[in-house]
Amino acid sequence: MSETTSPAEAGGLRYDFAAAEPRWQAEWDARDCFAVPDVPPADRPKYYVLEMFPYPSGQLHMGHVRNYTLGDVVARYKRAQGHAVLHPMGWDAFGLPAENAARERGSDPARWTMDNIAAMRGTLKRLGLSLNWDREIATCLPDYYGQQQTLFLDMLQAGLVERRDALVNWDPVDQTVLANEQVVDGKGWRSGAVVEKKRLSQWFLRITAFAPDLLSALDGLESWPERVRVMQAHWIGRSEGARVSFALTAPAGGVKSVEVYTTRPDTLFGMSFLAIAAEHELAAIVAATDPEAAAFIAECRSLGTSEAAIESAEKRGYDTGLRVAHPFLDGVSFPVWIANFVLMEYGTGAIFGCPCGDQRDLDFARKYDLRVPSVVSAEDGPDPALRDFPGDVAYTGAGTLIHSGFLDGLSTDAGRKAAIARLEEIGAGRGVVNWRLRDWGISRQRAWGCPIPIIHCLSCGAQPVPRDQLPVRLPDDLDFARPGNALDHHPTWKHVACPRCGAAATRETDTCDTFVDSSWYFARFTAPRAETPTVRAAADGWLPVDQYIGGIEHAILHLLYARFFTRAMRATGHLGLDEPFARLFTQGMVNHESYRDADGTWLYPDEVERGGAGAVRRDTGAPVSVGRIEKMSKSKRNTVSPEAIIDRFGADTARWFVLSDSPPDRDMEWTEAGVIGAARFGQRVFRLVSAVAETIPAGPSADVPAGTSADAFGGAADTLRRATHRAIEAVTEAMEGFAFNVAVARLHELASALSEAGQQARSVELDWARREAAERLCLLIAPMMPHLAETLGALLVPGGALVAQSSWPKPDPALLAARRVTIAVQIMGKLRGTIEALPDEAAETVIAAAEAEPNVARLIEGKRVVKRIHVPNRIVNLVIAG
């Protein structure tokens, strides 16, 4: 022993994670532990676990660590349970950041992306995730997006793709279309230019064709979080109502009537006006001869669609002077307004205003002093005697119809049906179902995306690229120095011959929304190198994804698009099922305290020394104010780098910590103390198990030695065995329930039990029990701390099987019950004492013992016990009279 032996080493072995972790990762690789064939093996049940694949920003963050650790625990657990586990990883690799980087520092987007992927792949590998790396895909590679182009053409052929004009947010400086969330206060988020509404020809995927099914199938997704299903249902937004045609009293520009959509045909007698959207065709007709109307329409358009604009915009309108006849009232007509709160995109772009039953209509009517007939009477509604509705709060509830002609006296529900029946009878309207969901516009004026495989010919129109010319590859010499779409102004790329007539034509230069890329990657993973989008045997074998894990932020769009794609791929023969994700788990965020300097500068956690009471700067000792605990973000600098944590503590510690304490679906707080606690536990397990490996020779493992029954053990050995088997049961149950924080707690308990047993006098039985406990502990922690588990497994049974290839332990039922049980004794439901009993002891015996318990006996002395409740092994409750 040298004199430089560290105190830690002198005090016992110390687990060297930095050496062990890469070694086991290499070993798993060498033995191909996590590979599975394209078609799942028939001898085992399949299990497909998938985490949402990351965007290759360049750095893995703690949210990823949490997400992928959760998935890996499931993957390793299911593998140990005997499943063939598909657990792949890939990259959502198209998107704007690569173009921005190209603009800002002249990098090539492909190069930038692939470098980022390499860096992040490195971190993922350091985490020891049990991934099928040979199935890795990146959506920016032609292997992937070429197959996506095939899907696009198949959908086009199947009538699921359409080209049509649509209004988009146009940034005149960047010369690009912006998504709604990229428009801030009516201005482009990058350029700051005022965003214009522009009509462009766009490609649409007909998601609305599946709207009824996407809605009704939500009911079958029982293993999805309720709130995700609710959000999707609302997004799809089915409503029942009527289309009603209002005849103009005098035709305008050839238009004779205006059609509206309403969910309240029962309130037709409460009509006060008709309002159309600024983009409505009738508005354009009016504007042609009325400059004031034209000015109003222009004003509406300039308001934009940003949320801020909508929120602050008050209801405004312009009276066109036109009038429409009421369908039920002869000779009665109402004015036609252009109103800024009527949306062209929903329904028919026109409404009939019934101010008493709709807050927006009421606001509008009050502003312009229009009549407000009262047509619904209810207990909490307005006075039924009034013909004009009072106040500024509309009554939107159910009730009885009044002042409504043939509908008088009907309930609002019955009135709806009666009104529709009459409308249909007189040919003025019909009952319809309307949807809030709109078709999915996928065209993006960006170069770094999947090219849409279309060629535009002046004489033949939009032509699909012939299949044998796929993939339509992106050029590798894109120039991002100019604003606008680099694909569009590439010197040669778009110039091709029309596949039909051979004349000079141009390629579609729009690329797909990146949500398209992530809508089918889960299917591609089942046969990632195939020359077709999917291989049915592989897809049919592995799908659906048994467990999908990711952030709640994708509750609507990504998950809805993936559900749509699955149906569209079924319709085109690429898949054989409707629902891609059998179970969905949405994990919480990783939060951290934020810190600010005296002058308000945000500080990184590394720069701060955290004391009990407050915090100071590490370098200067100056006080630091501790801010809110919030989501890790670069701007607040409250981030912790996974690489740095793995360097300091190892992957197992990082994994263990993100699983401890907080349930996976809730937000967790990352703390230094928490990581250190996790590291300490790893070391503790290492000490405990290596002590067993050193002092107790290998031998018994799976079964109790011949001729020995569970009852052969007594004293400390029995206590430990029962603790071991109860832990197996409890950890298994926690794993099944996604309660990894509870699994962690049960493993702490098992470690404590093993530690306690190590302090008892040795015996053959106790040695045996300790070895059993150590071996089981090693298997039980393996999904969470796989490297440590392998290290311990090798110590316990040198030359034995890899823990990654070992089976999940099963508890011995005979050892699940305690030797003695503690039974609570209550009087009138209040705890008054406890007694010890044998498990499942007869009720009379237990009750007698309960009544004999000194404190209980004292309290029931002289009282009459009228009822005795006995819950076996748990409780006795005595009900006394008086």
Added chain:
RNA sequence: GCCCGCCUGGCGGAAUGGUAGACGCAGCGGACUUAAAAUCCGCAGCCCGUAGGGCGUGCCGGUUCGAGUCCGGCGGCGGGCACCA
């Protein structure tokens, strides 16, 4: 405004209608050490106290022998959606 979720010690949290607070973090006490670190052991909801008792899972009420758990109402916090007719 509408919809959804949550509310338990100093903190994260645990608990098939059956001893509320498992397990961990922080804290306190002790052992080991010249000392510290590491490690190990113990204490710990609040209040009064010797025994023992009272109060406690946001608040009010109900069902039950028994409620954190089930039901009704109220409050607070968080999230989603939002001129969707």
